[in-house]
Amino acid sequence: MQNYEEKTIKKETLYDGRIFTIEHHTVSLPNGKESTRDIVLHNGAVCVLAVKDEKILFVRQYRKAVESHVLEIPAGKLDTKTEDPLEACKRELEEETNFRANNWSKVMTFYPSPGYCQEALHLYQAEELEEVLEGALPADEDEFLDIVWIELEEALQMIHNGEIIDGKTIIAIQQYKMQLLESKLARIEENLTKVAKELA
């Protein structure tokens, strides 16, 4: 494999906002020429695949960037670059949905747009959910959302129909579907082995 690293010759902050910072880098390319890269700096975020009986927990909120209401799994930014992602998951799940979970597992970390955006997104799976009936963490002041439970098969259909359009949410739904398909196949294979023995 070739090394195509781009060395930073100069960088400039173009905008420093609440959600992201924009930097303009001048870089030297592998062929010695120069180019520029505009980069979105971001602390990183978390998202939660919360499941119960083959249903998935979603939030529905208005997203100004795409000018429409979007169904997403619960998610939120890290408060600082070094915040523990699992703690952030627990906070966001409770703030957005009033649920806590007793069983957490890491699914993966991925980058939604590594072509120009530094954001890393940490996906966790939450099971054994309990609704917090009193004193749950309050939602952010400028966040308005509905909580929606959707059956896995319906969620897959909604991806197909273009009703679920959020990348992290699609990854989470597909991940859950693969888990269930794999365990269904394993059960079938186990049963076939039993039947083969009985017939032998």
Add this chain to the structure above:
Amino acid sequence: MQNYEEKTIKKETLYDGRIFTIEHHTVSLPNGKESTRDIVLHNGAVCVLAVKDEKILFVRQYRKAVESHVLEIPAGKLDTKTEDPLEACKRELEEETNFRANNWSKVMTFYPSPGYCQEALHLYQAEELEEVLEGALPADEDEFLDIVWIELEEALQMIHNGEIIDGKTIIAIQQYKMQLLESKLARIEENLTKVAKELA
């Protein structure tokens, strides 16, 4: 479902770059208060799940935003907001990999980061691949990449290990795995029905 639409009171362009534009919107919230939204405007992009014998075609390139080499499916920006995504897929596949495909199908359109970025990403599946041996479209001047074929099961393992970290690429791999699992299940069920008839 509640309507949580946020109306634009004022908007301002903070930066107009080669890949994206940054806007700062002042919005009125559902409760009548005001807030601000920083938005990344983007023409949209395409990506291609190119498959052959359960192998997937990847490109590996340096991504300045995440300061590392990243394995991704072939992808690229739309030249204009109205460019036909399928035409863009064909161009990007040929420019980046020297392959053309005789069989194209739309998988889905999704939004990598609808929380702050307008970018829509159109995913197509390409089959019946043919290498262009002479006169293929040239790669972009500032793009340096390697072409890599990876077996589906190895690619899944690489997601698990954190060696494949690009969101669109993960969606494409999961999609392909689900297709194969579904057709494997369908074959098993068909065979079981046959066996049941023979035993009856």
